[in-house]
Amino acid sequence: MSTMPDAARSDRIWNDPHTLLCEACGYVIEGLPSDGPCPECGRPIARSLPENRPGTPWQNLRGWRPMLTTWWLAMRHPLCTLDMLTANPPRYLLLRVLAGGPLGLLLATLLLLVFERESPTPGGGSQSWSPGSALGAIIMALVLGVVLTPVAAWLLGVLTWTEARGLVIISARRGTRVHSRLAHSIVRHGAVAWLFCGVGAAMAIPWLWGFESEWRIERGPMPAWTFALAIVGLGVAFIGFMTFEMYAWLGLRRCKFANIPNPNQTGLSVASPTAQGSARARTTLQKEV
Numbered sequence: 001m002s003t004m005p006d007a008a009r010s011d012r013i014w015n016d017p018h019t020l021l022c023e024a025c026g027y028v029i030e031g032l033p034s035d036g037p038c039p040e041c042g043r044p045i046a047r048s049l050p051e052n053r054p055g056t057p058w059q060n061l062r063g064w065r066p067m068l069t070t071w072w073l074a075m076r077h078p079l080c081t082l083d084m085l086t087a088n089p090p091r092y093l094l095l096r097v098l099a100g101g102p103l104g105l106l107l108a109t110l111l112l113l114v115f116e117r118e119s120p121t122p123g124g125g126s127q128s129w130s131p132g133s134a135l136g137a138i139i140m141a142l143v144l145g146v147v148l149t150p151v152a153a154w155l156l157g158v159l160t161w162t163e164a165r166g167l168v169i170i171s172a173r174r175g176t177r178v179h180s181r182l183a184h185s186i187v188r189h190g191a192v193a194w195l196f197c198g199v200g201a202a203m204a205i206p207w208l209w210g211f212e213s214e215w216r217i218e219r220g221p222m223p224a225w226t227f228a229l230a231i232v233g234l235g236v237a238f239i240g241f242m243t244f245e246m247y248a249w250l251g252l253r254r255c256k257f258a259n260i261p262n263p264n265q266t267g268l269s270v271a272s273p274t275a276q277g278s279a280r281a282r283t284t285l286q287k288e289v
């Protein structure tokens, strides 16, 4: 893939990452009257200004209600939320813990299965580790699950962060401009889809428990439907991952020339009809940095 023409093109179009661009076509609208249209594509300039991005409820308000509202919006109307996004990535630790909990329990169950595998001893015969009883196995899995949940949450964070870096790099290669902080906002909103991965993991756990020898001896085998549930869970987890990727891809396209408030700007931008909104957005940005 040749990146030279794109790089040359981006140098020609803007020098500063905060140069105001038409969000539709990338034309430099810096200094143009805000009540006019973009000379290149005709989109109203006011619609491209940073002030036009109000932020999602999750970005603006504390509490679980704005958060849940935004998660629902992001899945139902992804483009609508992408148009609202500011360069103010919301905290999403709770989201990662909610999605990571079932994943941690799934990993714990898998670990127990590995522990319980029969291994041959040098003198002949075999030995295997055992939690002692079904109750012991359940307690062991729960404790391991709690220990592994932060690991799963951390892994989801690494994946989400990597996706944001990817968006910035791909965007630069294409000659467009997705700001790093906006990229993090995009992927954290798309990270709602990790919840599907958590639900999918939870659906696979009952079937995996059927392999536990202690469980089987004391409680009998798991019913056949748990296998079907596990297969459906695998599908749900896959859909979750693809939804996350899809949201990031939509963000890459939708926010390719998105403007964010310039934290170094003390005066008003020429194309800026709402001074208060701009100042407020700048303050928020500076607080985050």
Ligand SMILES: [Zn+2]
Pocket (backbone or CB within 6 Å): 022, 023, 024, 025, 026, 027, 038, 039, 040, 041, 042, 043
């Ligand atoms: Zn334009």
